[in-house]
Amino acid sequence: MTQHPCDKHMHVKENSAHDCQRDCEENTRKPGHLMFDDTPASEMTHKQLGAEGEKLAASYLEKRGLEVIDTNWTCTYGEVDIVAYSPEEKCHVLVEVKTRYSPCNDDTSIPELAVDSRKQTKYRKLGLIYLAEHEEIRDIRFDVIAITIMDDHVAKLRHLIGAFWWDE
Secondary structure (H helix, E strand, C coil): CCCCCCCCECEEEECCECCCCCCCCCCCCCCCCCECCCCCHHHCCHHHHHHHHHHHHHHHHHHCCCEEEEEEEEECCEEEEEEEEECCCCEEEEEEEEEEECHHHCCCCCHHHHCCHHHHHHHHHHHHHHHHHCCCCCCEEEEEEEEEEEECCEEEEEEEEEEECCCC
C-alpha cells in the first residue's frame, strides 16, 4: 500500500487487493478512499467512524454496479444503513455496515460478528416494513459490509453477500 501525497485519503484493501486510481489534487471523495476531514482515525468518535464506513461502503457498492437508492433509511422500528438495487440480480439489497478501528494491522477485529441473531432479526423486520412501503419490490437480499480501519490511510473491507436469509 502506498500513501497518498495529500495525506487525506485512505487506500482500501478489498480482500487484500485494491487498484488505486486517484487524482490527489482534487479534494473530493472518490470510490475506495476515505477522507477524514483532518481528523485522524484514532481520534474519531464511534459515530464519525461509522459514518465514514457507510460512505465508503456506498461508494464500494456503486463501483460494483449496484445503485444506492437510500442511505440511513429509517422507520419507526429502526434504520437500514444502505438500501441498494442490483440490476444484475434484479433485487434490492439491505446492507448493514460495521466499521471498526484496529491499529497494529492485526486480524483480531472482525466487525461483521456484531451482526448477531438479534441484529439479523431486526433487519428481517425492517425488510418487511420496507416491502410494505414499496409494494413494487419483490426480492430483498441481506448483505453485510465489514470495514476495519487500520490507520488513516489503510482499511480492509469485506462484503458478505447474502450474509443471512429471511428464514434463519
